[in-house]
Amino acid sequence: MDFISTRGGDAVGIDVALVAGLAPDGGLYIPRTIPAATLTHPGPTLADTAQQLLAPYFAGSRLRQELPRICRSAFDFPAPLRELAGEGDHLLELFHGPTAAFKDYAARFLAQCLAGLREDDGQPPTTILVATSGDTGAAVGAAFHNRPGFRVAILYPDGRVSPRQAHGLACFGGNVRCFRVEGSFDDCQAIVKQVLGDAALRARLPLGSANSISLGRLLPQMAYYAHTALAYRQQHGQALNFIVPTGNLGNALACWLARRMGLPIGEIVLGCNANDVLPRFFAGGDYAPSAGVATLANAMDVGAPSNFERLRALHADDGQVRASMRAIGVDDATIGGTIASAPTRHGVVPCPHTAVGLHVLETLRAQGDRRPWAVVATAHAAKFDTVVEPRVGHTVVPPPGLARWLSRPAHAEAMPADASWLREQLMNWDETRGDMPSRHETGAFRCV
Numbered sequence: 001m002d003f004i005s006t007r008g009g010d011a012v013g014i015d016v017a018l019v020a021g022l023a024p025d026g027g028l029y030i031p032r033t034i035p036a037a038t039l040t041h042p043g044p045t046l047a048d049t050a051q052q053l054l055a056p057y058f059a060g061s062r063l064r065q066e067l068p069r070i071c072r073s074a075f076d077f078p079a080p081l082r083e084l085a086g087e088g089d090h091l092l093e094l095f096h097g098p099t100a101a102f103k104d105y106a107a108r109f110l111a112q113c114l115a116g117l118r119e120d121d122g123q124p125p126t127t128i129l130v131a132t133s134g135d136t137g138a139a140v141g142a143a144f145h146n147r148p149g150f151r152v153a154i155l156y157p158d159g160r161v162s163p164r165q166a167h168g169l170a171c172f173g174g175n176v177r178c179f180r181v182e183g184s185f186d187d188c189q190a191i192v193k194q195v196l197g198d199a200a201l202r203a204r205l206p207l208g209s210a211n212s213i214s215l216g217r218l219l220p221q222m223a224y225y226a227h228t229a230l231a232y233r234q235q236h237g238q239a240l241n242f243i244v245p246t247g248n249l250g251n252a253l254a255c256w257l258a259r260r261m262g263l264p265i266g267e268i269v270l271g272c273n274a275n276d277v278l279p280r281f282f283a284g285g286d287y288a289p290s291a292g293v294a295t296l297a298n299a300m301d302v303g304a305p306s307n308f309e310r311l312r313a314l315h316a317d318d319g320q321v322r323a324s325m326r327a328i329g330v331d332d333a334t335i336g337g338t339i340a341s342a343p344t345r346h347g348v349v350p351c352p353h354t355a356v357g358l359h360v361l362e363t364l365r366a367q368g369d370r371r372p373w374a375v376v377a378t379a380h381a382a383k384f385d386t387v388v389e390p391r392v393g394h395t396v397v398p399p400p401g402l403a404r405w406l407s408r409p410a411h412a413e414a415m416p417a418d419a420s421w422l423r424e425q426l427m428n429w430d431e432t433r434g435d436m437p438s439r440h441e442t443g444a445f446r447c448v
């Protein structure tokens with residue numbers, strides 16, 4: 001199957017697109033044609049659905065024979081659809097993976113693919129660079145931790161992620177090093193881009209990226225939408241509609257792609273925070289990206305959603321794009337209020353991102369919408385304890401997978417916002433630097 005850049009250029013196969021991350025012209029890879037799904041019923045497991053759904057994209061790939069194994073290993077935790085208190089209201093829980101956010105699925109899938117494509121010819125390990133505002137770094141760190149042939153450098157903006165998120169980024173050790181950068185998330189992203197674009201360095205050291213624009217993260221995210229929508233139609237005879245908390249537009253674009261493949265998905269509504277570039281556009285305004293502003297739903301603090309370029313390239317014009325989905329913005333006061341009222345109103349304790357989705361659902365119901373909806377729960381509330389606990393008035397216990405990581409000691413290395421400093425570290429990577437200091441030095445995180 002052929003993939004092309006959103007900015008034109010020659011077609012490549014999926015293996016090239018997976019390893020490259022970004023197309024050489026700076027564009028994002030998209031499938032040249034979107035295959036029709038052959039699935040009419042959900043597979044016995046999420047992994048089976050994923051494998052059938054993704055098979056056409058891997059036609060001609062070196063990974064084609066391995067796809068079943070890759071899917072079994074990436075999709076080995078469930079994505080349950082939970083009924084909420086209101087009639088037709090559902091929550092699609094995507095937080096049952098090791099780092100308790102939906103990014104675990106795609107990070108694990110990408111890690112399996114890159115491991116399968118790596119030529120073991122005595123090359124030094126591939127270093128995966130990842131800039132993160134919180135969840136991506138943890139999911140990628142966990143997916144590559146102790147994986148032979150790979151190293152990971154996680155960069156996050158010092159002081160701008162929650163304490164529990166910071167611990168989750170710095171708790172790996174071994175082949176994963178964590179850098180707390182004196183700067184913003186945009187600085188981290190700029191440093192990663194600069195280093196990845198350094199041809200001289202790449203000639204000496206294999207580098208890879210695992211950010212949200214990688215095709216290897218976009219495609220697998222279709223699987224849980226396909227599985228859920230097929231199971232819902234089998235049971236209820238109708239399409240399920242989705243509300244997707246949105247930042248970079250990766251998760252929601254996967255939902256749209258699954259619908260384009262013919263899966264029984266109804267309407268798609270994006271839930272956004274105070275970064276309202278998408279709500280403005282979908283309401284008929286220009287697409288006007290801006291610097292991101294900080295909100296309670298920090299994984300969605302994106303002023304220029306990178307996957308918007310893909311959404312545009314997959315439609316003939318902006319009128320068509322606007323007809324494909326809707327977007328609703330939710331301010332911080334409303335997010336806080338929704339977290340506080342959700343236990344009584346919906347019977348759940350949501351993370352701030354999921355609360356955005358719940359508020360969108362409440363808005364649709366207030367407008368008289370009676371259709372069945374699933375709000376996508378993108379992370380577990382325990383990851384955002386400092387936001388959630390004061391509003392619900394009790395502690396939120398981390399799920400076992402997350403608790404296991406949090407019980408490890410953490411160690412992040414201070415780093416200036418300077419690409420040449422990182423270059424130096426990569427050239428002189430010292431495996432022991434990522435090793436954990438003894439437990440009493442930093443103190444293990446206590447789950448209270």
Ligand SMILES: *Cc1c(COP(=O)(O)O)cnc(C)c1O
Pocket residue numbers: 101102103135136212245246247248249250251252299300353378379
């Ligand atoms: C990454 C993330 C989002 C946003 O997802 P996109 O694919 O960037 O739109 C929402 N919620 C949580 C918890 C996240 O980690």
